[in-house]
Amino acid sequence: MTVYNKRKHTLLAYMFFLPFGILLVVFKLIPFVNSVRMVFYKWDVLGTPQFIGLANFTRMFSDRVFLTSLWHTFYFVILTVPPILILSFLIAVLANSKIYGKGFVRSAFYLPYTLTISVVCLTWALLYNPYFGMISKVTKFFGLKTINWLVDPLWAMPAVSITTVWWTMGFSIVLYIAGLQQIPSSYYEAAELDGASSFKKMIFITIPLLKRVHILVIVTQIIASLQIFGQVYIMTAGGPAGKTRTVMQYIYEQGFRYFRMGYAQSMAFIMFLIMLVFAYLQLRLMISSSKEELI
Amino acid sequence: MRKALLVICIAALLSAIVSAKTTITVWTFFSGGEGFIVTDLIKKFNAENPDIEVVEQIVEWGELYNKLTTAVVAGDPPDVSVMHLAMIPDFASRGALTPIDAYASKDILSDYVPEIISKAHYNNKLYAIPIDTHPLVMYYNKKLLKKAGLVDQNGEALIPKTWDELIKYAKTAKEKLGLEVSITAENGPMVGERLFMAYYTQLGGEFYDAKTNSIKLDLEKAKKTYEFIKGLYDSGIIKSMDYNTAESLFQNDQSVFHLNGVWAMAVYPTLNLEFGVTSVPALEGSKPYTWADSHTWVLPKHPKDDPNKIKAAVKFIEWFARNAAEWAKAGHLPVLNSVLKSDAFLSLPMRKDYAQVANFVVPAPSMKGWVEIRQKMWEISQSVILGETSAEQAAKQLQQAIKDVLAD
Numbered sequence: 001m002t003v004y005n006k007r008k009h010t011l012l013a014y015m016f017f018l019p020f021g022i023l024l025v026v027f028k029l030i031p032f033v034n035s036v037r038m039v040f041y042k043w044d045v046l047g048t049p050q051f052i053g054l055a056n057f058t059r060m061f062s063d064r065v066f067l068t069s070l071w072h073t074f075y076f077v078i079l080t081v082p083p084i085l086i087l088s089f090l091i092a093v094l095a096n097s098k099i100y101g102k103g104f105v106r107s108a109f110y111l112p113y114t115l116t117i118s119v120v121c122l123t124w125a126l127l128y129n130p131y132f133g134m135i136s137k138v139t140k141f142f143g144l145k146t147i148n149w150l151v152d153p154l155w156a157m158p159a160v161s162i163t164t165v166w167w168t169m170g171f172s173i174v175l176y177i178a179g180l181q182q183i184p185s186s187y188y189e190a191a192e193l194d195g196a197s198s199f200k201k202m203i204f205i206t207i208p209l210l211k212r213v214h215i216l217v218i219v220t221q222i223i224a225s226l227q228i229f230g231q232v233y234i235m236t237a238g239g240p241a242g243k244t245r246t247v248m249q250y251i252y253e254q255g256f257r258y259f260r261m262g263y264a265q266s267m268a269f270i271m272f273l274i275m276l277v278f279a280y281l282q283l284r285l286m287i288s289s290s291k292e293e294l295i
Numbered sequence: 296m297r298k299a300l301l302v303i304c305i306a307a308l309l310s311a312i313v314s315a316k317t318t319i320t321v322w323t324f325f326s327g328g329e330g331f332i333v334t335d336l337i338k339k340f341n342a343e344n345p346d347i348e349v350v351e352q353i354v355e356w357g358e359l360y361n362k363l364t365t366a367v368v369a370g371d372p373p374d375v376s377v378m379h380l381a382m383i384p385d386f387a388s389r390g391a392l393t394p395i396d397a398y399a400s401k402d403i404l405s406d407y408v409p410e411i412i413s414k415a416h417y418n419n420k421l422y423a424i425p426i427d428t429h430p431l432v433m434y435y436n437k438k439l440l441k442k443a444g445l446v447d448q449n450g451e452a453l454i455p456k457t458w459d460e461l462i463k464y465a466k467t468a469k470e471k472l473g474l475e476v477s478i479t480a481e482n483g484p485m486v487g488e489r490l491f492m493a494y495y496t497q498l499g500g501e502f503y504d505a506k507t508n509s510i511k512l513d514l515e516k517a518k519k520t521y522e523f524i525k526g527l528y529d530s531g532i533i534k535s536m537d538y539n540t541a542e543s544l545f546q547n548d549q550s551v552f553h554l555n556g557v558w559a560m561a562v563y564p565t566l567n568l569e570f571g572v573t574s575v576p577a578l579e580g581s582k583p584y585t586w587a588d589s590h591t592w593v594l595p596k597h598p599k600d601d602p603n604k605i606k607a608a609v610k611f612i613e614w615f616a617r618n619a620a621e622w623a624k625a626g627h628l629p630v631l632n633s634v635l636k637s638d639a640f641l642s643l644p645m646r647k648d649y650a651q652v653a654n655f656v657v658p659a660p661s662m663k664g665w666v667e668i669r670q671k672m673w674e675i676s677q678s679v680i681l682g683e684t685s686a687e688q689a690a691k692q693l694q695q696a697i698k699d700v701l702a703d
Contacts, residue, residue, distance in 0.1 A: 045364050046389040129540055131475065131549070151482065151535040153681055239483060240535065241677035256361050258667045259389070 039266040044259040056266035065242065066267060069250040072157065076246060077225040079161035084221050085214070088169050092176030093206070106177070113170030121234035124163040125150060150236050153243045160231050160244060168224070172217045179213035180206070211289050219282035223275050247271055317607040319349045321592075322363065322376040324356040328561050329625045336621055340614055347607045349375075363595060367391045372595035374608045380414050380425060380589035381659035381666070387417035388663040393594040394420040398609040403616065403631070411589055411630045414658045423591035424612040426619050427627035430587035430652050431489040431575055433461075434545060434553040438569040443468040443551070458494075458523070458576045461552065465532040468551045478533040479541040480554035486524060487676030488669045489586035490554060492657050493575050495520045496584040502660035510662045510701060512694045521679045521686035528680045535680055545570075557649065560626030564644050572645055574652045587656035589630065592616075628653045664700035671696040 039056055041049035060066050095105045112120065128149035130136045136146045149159040183206065191201050207214075229248035232238055238245035247267060255264030325333050330353065337349045352373065354362055360382065366372040378386065386392050399421055404412060408428070415423040433455075440452035445464050447453055455461035461478070469477040480486050500516035527533050536544075545553035546566060554575065563570055577583040592612035594605060615622070619629040620639035628650065629635050641647055659665045675692050678684040684692065 044389055046368060046391055125537075125539075131536075131540060131544060148535065150537065153683075237483060239674070239677055241681060241683065242674045253670070257670070258664070259364070259385070 035265050036269060038262050039269050041262040043261040045261055046259075049262065052262070056263050059263065060266055060270070065245070066247070066250060068242070069245045069247045072244060073226060073228065073246045073248075075157060076161060076164075076228050077222055079158060080164050080225045081218060081221045083161075083165045084169055084172055085217055087165065088172035088217065089176055089210075089214075091169070092173045092180060093202075095173065096177050096180045106173075109173050110170035112167050115167070117167075117230040118234060120163060120167045121231055124159075124166075125235050128159055151240050153240050156236050156240060156244045160228075160235055163235070164225070164228070164231055168221075172221065175213055175217055176210065179210045183209050212286060215282060215285045215289065219278055219285075222278050226271065226275055226278075316346060316348045317603055319347060319375060319604065319608050319611055320373040321349055321351050321611075322354050322359060322373040323351060324354055324359045324377060326353070326356070332622055332625055336615060336618060339618075340611055344610070344614075347611065349611055364391070367595055370598040372597060374594065374597075374604055375592050375612060376595050378423060378591050378593045380411070380423070380591055381669075383415065383422055383591070383593070384417050384661050384663045385666060386593070387420070387422045391596050392422045393596050393600065393605065394422055395424075395594060395605070395609055396421045398605055399424070400613060403613055406631045406633050408630045408632065408635075408653055408656070410656055410658060414589075414661055415591060417661060423593045424609070424616050425589045425591040425630050426612075426616050426622060428587045428589045428630050428653060428656050428658075429556045429558050429627045430585045430656050431485070431493060431554060432557050432585070432649050432652060433573055433575050434555060434559065434563065435571050435573070436545065436548060436551050436553075436569065437571055439468060439472060439548060439551045440464070443471040452571065454571065454573055455552075455576050457579055459579075461576045462527070462530065462532065465552060466530065469532055472551075474549060474551070476532065476534050476536075476544065476550055478527070478552040478554065479536065479544045479550040480533065481538040481541050482535040482677060482680065483537075483673040484669070485538070485541070485554055486680075487673040489556075490524065490575075491520055491672060491676060492586040493584055494523055494578070496657045497578040497581040499581070502662075510660050510697055512690070512697055514690050514694060517690035517693055518686045521676065521689045524676055525679050525682075525686060535677070557626045557628060557652075560645070561624075572649050574649060574655065582655050583652070584655045584657050585652060587652075587658055589658065590627070662701070664703065667700050668693075668696055 042052045043049040091109050095102050127133050127135050130146050130148045147155050149155045187205050227248055228246050232244045232246055236244045238249055251264045251267050254260045323333055337351050341349055363376055411425050415425050437452040445453045455464050465477040495516055498516045500513040502510050504511040544550040574583040575585045594608055619634050620637055623629050623640050634640055675689045679689045
């Protein structure tokens with residue numbers, strides 16, 4: 001191959017990249033750079049931005065509402081990521097086994113994921129309703145105390161989390177099923193010859209070999225859960241008494257209700273950094289686990 | 296062929312110049328019954344005014360203010376937009392609205408309910424033409440009141456005139472009928488902001504401080520209001536719930552009293568529900584003051600004012616206000632005295648029972664940042680109801696919130 005040809009190839013590659021590249025620069029890169037710049041400004045959207053240095057950040061760390069919202073966001077991550085990880089793994093194992101009706105299991109657990117957020121949240125709000133909802137009817141039948149889920153400071157966030165787990169689990173189940181199908185059946189056959197029980201096969205074959213899927217599910221779920229907004233906005237409006245307000249919701253309020261764009265931008269920037277850490281972690285773990293596989 | 300085309304083009308251009316219609320774009324967020332009424336009224340206006348063409352553009356309810364802000368920044372806002380009265384300071388203070396003092400008719404301004412038109416001003420300039428007011432009122436279930444024996448000598452349901460009466464009746468009804476709750480109201484805006492403002496004003500509390508020409512809170516009266524709210528919940532006649540639950544319980548004969556805005560009147564008369572509507576109860580010695588907001592028409596600021604367009608726009612919005620009896624079918628109260636007293640309005644079902652409320656409305660104080668303060672009000676009162684904040688702390692928190700917003 002001549003030098004000329006190589007150059008031609010590179011040029012061609014750039015040409016193919018160009019249409020996407022332009023969109024990327026205009027709609028992602030330029031707004032991103034501008035939004036990062038805005039963290040040093042006070043801007044009410046209509047006036048001219050006013051440079052205020054790091055004031056947005058000092059404000060943020062003395063703003064109790066921001067700090068509690070940050071905690072609520074992490075609390076939501078804690079309440080959703082482990083259940084999603086464990087449940088989707090177990091359901092995937094079930095849906096991948098040779099049981100009767102596994103097709104039903106697969107679609108039953110995947111279907112919620114295809115619904116829109118408002119449908120999911122309004123339906124669950126109705127289920128949780130202490131006067132008309134199905135859940136209170138069931139708890140009453142068993143003689144349990146009726147919980148006013150969405151206005152109880154203790155139960156509001158768990159209620160939103162349950163809804164979220166039910167809604168988004170389908171995606172992780174698919175990832176797990178794909179992972180399970182990549183495990184060669186010869187491993188299990190060999191284990192069976194050695195007299196390994198189903199439990200041991202699960203512990204020593206299935207779980208370790210799905211390491212990459214575990215990492216993928218954990219990290220993508222953490223990043224998705226950190227961005228929680230719609231569910232609380234629709235189901236509790238951040239209440240009761242701000243107990244379910246998350247950072248994304250607070251960013252929305254500050255930016256679009258109170259017109260403090262610079263301040264909202266600064267909080268968004270902090271969230272960006274937090275998510276960047278997790279994304280980096282995922283990359284490192286994935287690389288190291290693929291190296292292991294090569295060995 | 297080409298010549299023919301040219302002739303047609305010129306003819307079309309000429310006819311456009313001769314008819315010289317002024318086109319006015321209007322942003323609204325009304326849907327359902329309200330939406331149909333607005334669209335019909337605009338059609339009627341267009342038919343009556345051949346020189347003006349009003350074009351309606353419907354924007355989603357929750358999105359209008361964001362979109363309006365970006366449209367003003369982009370220099371391409373609509374000629375007219377709907378806006379809540381409470382939002383006017385936020386937009387006027389940022390130069391997003393066109394003052395219309397020079398264009399509005401004198402006779403319409405003197406016809407307004409004073410409390411409403413004064414809030415359509417910001418820094419002594421007129422920015423809006425209000426078309427209604429939607430106060431907090433009290434609904435009551437006649438069937439349940441009768442069942443609980445709460446009737447007068449004629450066998451008619453007793454209507455509580457004071458808060459003490461309301462609490463007494465609610466307790467009686469709850470016990471006799473074995474209800475879960477006997478008063479329903481949404482626990483965020485409805486109680487924390489609207490009920491708070493009604494009771495606080497009835498106590499004689501004000502938000503406006505004439506001495507300093509700014510906003511303040513009467514700590515003692517705010518504290519008393521929070522104590523009152525806490526007392527309601529502690530007695531068990533009302534429980535924390537969201538808007539839909541509060542409405543459903545009332546609509547299904549599971550609650551005797553219901554606090555809500557007059558907009559519910561667009562629906563309740565169509566249900567199989569034996570109900571009545573009246574002003575909120577009053578403290579003894581006070582008038583039944585109550586929270587209210589209003590829908591208004593405003594003129595978003597264009598990069599360059601076009602006097603012809605402004606004239607046409609003001610003509611339309613004034614016409615709309617004068618024809619508000621039609622709009623009142625959605626439940627809202629008119630704010631022009633001439634419309635309030637008109638047969639067209641008073642002949643609508645049950646309007647006589649609450650038309651007088653228009654005289655006791657308390658709109659949001661005219662301050663920038665009220666949107667943020669009211670959000671705080673919703674949360675503070677929820678915290679009081681949960682027993683996490685004392686009435687005194689709550690009053691102080693609200694005072695601090697007002698100070699913070701004013702200082703920002």
